[in-house]
Amino acid sequence: MDRRKLRSGTVVLGGMGVLAATLTACGSEPDERCVDRVTQEILPSYECDDDGHGTYYYGGSTHNNRVSGGSFDKSAVDRGGFGSSSSSGG
8 A cells, every 4th residue: 555655645745846847947037148130240238228220039049159940939939848969069
């Protein structure tokens, strides 16, 4: 009887861990960088304020101070989760 009870407790605890990981992954946001829309060069974040000439770029990766593989449209970017990967270099 104790053995059966232990198994069901393990299943419940394991299921709760998966649920917590899923909720965390779904709530994550893509990387956000301020960039020049024409040159794709990374700018200081204040350049994306109302007076600056930068635009937010979401996701993707960086190389030589430029972005690629993401989007200027936040909703078009994969937010991660199970089976996804993201990388950034610089």
